[in-house]
Amino acid sequence: MSDTAARESAPVKRSRWPLAAGLVLALVCGTGGFFAVRGGLVPVLGNDAAGDAERPASRPLAEVAFVPLEPIVVSLANGRHLRFTGELEVAPAHSSQVERLRPRIMDVLNTYLRALDESDIESPGALVRLRAQMLRRLQLVTGEGRVRDLLVMEFVMT
Structure with missing residues (x-):
């Protein structure tokens, strides 16, 4: 058996570099998103405390x-x-x-x-x-x- 035949039949080892890079990137983005929302940089829907200053005053109801x-x-x-x-x-x-x-x-x-x-x-x-x-x-x-x-x-x- 020649060397080329042995190399072709041997299993190819895949690099784990893309998986590790993806996990690190997800961790960094998740942490950044958490601190952005917690610090008030990104408004959260349904969060009354963040939007109180921006809401217009309610007008009185019309007589009906x-x-x-x-x-x-x-x-x-x-x-x-x-x-x-x-x-x-x-x-x-x-x-x-x-x-x-x-x-x-x-x-x-x-x-x-x-x-x-x-x-x-x-x-x-x-x-x-x-x-x-x-x-x-x-x-x-x-x-x-x-x-x-x-x-x-x-x-x-x-």
Whole structure:
């Protein structure tokens, strides 16, 4: 057997230098990161102490009134029922005006909810889409600027 054949068949020893260099580099970076966060050089999400100085002062809440809506039960095509209860968020100055329009509001909501299919209600983003549609209809009935938001208290299909 020749020397070249013996060298080719012998196992090749790999250098452990890259493994050792990687471990040392990881240790140095981990230590540096720890001291950077601990010293406050890097802000940490959710750390209230680091961000208190940068937060703007909270502003006072706007005056608001809520007008409760009567529960609505709607029959769907397959014999199931939808129960909806909500409240309207209005400015206190418009509260009595919106209260007087409650029969019209209930009519609009009843008409809209009865036109829905079960597939419209069961889709993943259905409640957000339906809420936006109902709010837009309520704003048309009550007049622009009177109803700020529609709060859904109950939306159950039985």
